[in-house]
Amino acid sequence: MLPPSVALLGLLLSAASPSPTPNASAVLHAQCRTHAADPRNPWALAHGMDLDGKAFRTRDGRPATDAIVAGFLRRDAADAGRPARLSFDAFAPDGTPVEPHPALQVKTFLLAGHPLSHAFPAAWGPVTLRELVASLQQDFRPALATSPEGAWALDALSHVLKPGGSFQNGAGETVRIDAVMDAALGTLEAANAQLAAGMKAGRPQVPKNKQGIYAHPCGGFHFFQAVTGWARFPSVRKAWGARLDAQVDVLVYRLGSEGRQYEAALVAAPAFRVPVLVQMVKFYGHWLEALGRYRDETGWKPTPAQARAVEEARAALERATLRLEATGAFRDTAALAVKEPQLALDLVGDACHAARGWDLWAGAGHRAK
Structure with a gap:
């Protein structure tokens, strides 16, 4: 008969090892880096860059930006002395998302840290980020400042212009970035009006019914980022003052308001x-x-x-x-x-x-x- 200690050891060794508790951070990072690296899906590649910046690569080892530009950038013929227009389709012929929101890719390249002088390998030759920005400015219309779809273009322009800056678009309009971003702040305030009222009244939640900010893609978070990021300039923070603080307060209020509704939906x-x-x-x-x-x-x-x-x-x-x-x-x-x-x-x-x-x-x- 085996000594009790040896028998116990045998039982421990023969028992199935318990599955380790998954780590939420590791799960999210693995999901992104595994599935966003598909070189056939430029939308997914842009999301991988959201996490890892310009270091993000495709499964075949190319920089994500190179795969996006080489495979999906389009060039229209130049006319009337203007340079050729550069653009991405919203979707590929097979339905794969390329740039479902205007300027998604250019905004991603800018925020990833590429300088305007950086050249990407397009199908016809090198294209710089400066050229891509110039085409964005040609296509830009001030109405995007009041559109839920304007978030990505606003974010991109706010990272290449400074207060007081302007440019001329393809319609011959002079676009002044200060006016555009002021209009965008007004749009954010209007979209958040019901939430702001609920917060002020002390209501535990404001129902989500695709109204206001909930009519924006991704719940308006990209619009919030585009608008509030402009406040990195001290002159903007001073001019917007309490209006900016109020939008941050509304975002914090959303945490409880929206969270309760998701938990209720899981039960219902x-x-x-x-x-x-x-x-x-x-x-x-x-x-x-x-x-x-x-x-x-x-x-x-x-x-x-x-x-x-x-x-x-x-x-x-x-x-x-x-x-x-x-x-x-x-x-x-x-x-x-x-x-x-x-x-x-x-x-x-x-x-x-x-x-x-x-x-x-x-971190801390x-x-x-």
Whole structure:
């Protein structure tokens, strides 16, 4: 008969090892870096760049920017002495998203850290980022400042112009960036009006019904980033003052208002568990990314209450990610793409935004003032 200690050791060795508890951050980063690296999907590549900047590469080892430009940039013939127009289609012929929002790719290249002098290998030869920006300016219309689809163009222009700057578009209009960004702030205020009223009245939540900011792509987070990022200039912060602070307050209020509605939806509609959890990852990830960018670009420091909200958002993102991981959706993204292609795209793009939002608040930089 074996000694008790040896028998116990045998039982321990023969027992199945418990599965390690997944790490939410690792899940999000792996999902983004694995599925966004498809060289046939420029929209996904742009999201990989949102996480890793200009260092992000395709599965075949090319810089993501090179794959996007070489495979998908279009050039129209020059006319009337103007340079050839450069552009991306909204979608490829097979339905793959390329640039479903105007200036998505140029904005991504700029925020990834490429200088205007950087040359990309287009199908016909080198194209600089400066040339891409020039085509964006030719296509730009001031109405984008009041359009939910204007977020990406506004973000791009605000990173190549300074207060007082202007340019002439293809319609011969002089576009003054100060006026454009002032109009964009007004658009953000109007879109957030119901939420601001609910916050002021002390209501626990304002229902989401595709109204106001909820009519914007991704819940208006990209519009918030484009507008508030302009406040990195001291003159803009001074001019906007309390109006800017009010928009940050509304964003913080959204955390509780929207979070309650997602939790209620999980209970009320268990058959839609995966789509609801995807929306939760989208919301918390974009929320953290938006405030993280605002902090880094403007020097904003959260109050103690705002810092607590950041911690609550990080915890909520972690919970939502692990609950989504438990459904197997992250592991089955490729199979899901056949049955529900939009949901599969969301699993990739939203994981990239969430991973970046997580990273932006991973250190001690969020301490309250």
